Amino acid sequence: MNNKRGKNTAASVRDRLLALSRERGEDFQLLLTQYGLERLLYRLSESSYQNCFVLKGAMLFLLWGDQPHRPTRDVDFLGFGDSDEAGLRAIFRELCDIPVEDDGLTLMADSVQVEVIRDQTEYGGLRVRLFGDLAGARVPIQADIGFGDAVTPKAKEIEYPTLLGNPAPHLKAYPRETVVAEKYQAVVHLGMANSRMKDFYDLWVIAREFDFDGLILSEAIRNTFSRRRTSLPEHTPSGLSPEFYEDAHKNNQWNAFIRKGMLLTAPPLLMEVCLLLETFLLPPTQALIQKMEFGAKWEPGGPWH
Structure with a gap:
């Protein structure tokens, strides 16, 4: 148990x-999970491990704007320090018992499980699973932690927005440039084998809605590709090519992602996504290959100028 709470608080x-889910037309179980993730972040920010984890992933979209763009059921971190299963299990069990202001949520320390992530990216990491309880409602929580990546520019201290006005988490978070660089590296590395349609969607949203300084973005791309030992593509990578976006299987994967995604922004065809990303990502890449300074600016939707 992690704080002194009454049944009334949890029920309230x-x-x-539940009222918020009805107001927004959102799935109640998904909102429960998002609340659980938010309060886990708060416990982390109140602990001695605050500087051991940098927030990344889809939860950043709510930080950058007033909408999450796509719902997520997990939280992603870049971790520093313990990268073994036993050490991470001990940290999260401790987080479950951090004394905090009553938010109605009980995180179950004895439910914490840690496993090695094995996915397409080959960079793996560790996955933490645990459960919370909110007035008898089961709240599944998952945290994916990677290690060893470069962050450019450096991570910034942020205040994470809250659903119900509880005390806000304060912790470090990825800059947009590194989010772009890591997802782009996955596109290049995986090529035609890539089934991570959420990465294409996230990059499309970012390119449409945010501005970028070419100097900073190109540095982030260079540092991420170097750290992950990936060569910069001299031409359009296969993961953004006509071979990819005209492939029937890839379009089926994209359409399935769109149907299941509960997305707040309706995306276009996979071809349109890839063409925008080519316009967004190839110019800084080519400048890096040519060892030229890339001082262009990107306004939401592009192009570079």
């Missing part, structure tokens, strides 16, 4: 989340 929080 659950009722408020």
Whole structure:
């Protein structure tokens, strides 16, 4: 158990989340999970491990704007320090018992499990699973932690927005440039084998909605590709090529992602996504290959100028 709480608080929080899900037309279980992730972040920010984890992944979209763009059921971190299963299990069990202001949520320390991530990226990491309880409602929580990546520019201290006005988490978070660089590296590395359609969607949203300084983005791309030992593509990578976006199987994967994604922004065809990303990502890449300074600016939707 992680704080002194009464049944009334937990029941009240659950009722408020249920009302919020109806108001927004969102899935109640998904909102419960998002609340659990948010309060896990708060416990982390109140612990001695605050500087051992940098927030990354889809939860950043809510930080950058007033909408998450796509719902997520997990939180992603870049971790520093313990990269073994036993050490990470001990940290998260401790987080479950951090004394905090009553938010109605009980995180179950004895439910913490840690496993090695084995996915397409080959960079792996560790996955933490645990459960919370909110007035009898089961709240599944998952945290994916990677290690050893470069962050350019350096991570910034942020205040994470809250669903119900609880005390806000304060922790470090990835800059947009590194989010772009890592997802781009996965596109290049995986090529035609890439089934991570969420990466294409996230990059499309980022390119449409945010501005970038070419000097900073190109540095982030260079540092990420170097750290992950990936060569910069001299031409359009296969993962953004006509071979990719005209492939029937890839279009089926894209359409399945769109159907299941509960997305707030309706994306276009996979071809349109890849063409925008080519316009966004190839110019800084070519400048790096040519060892030229890339001082262009990107306004939302592009192009570079």
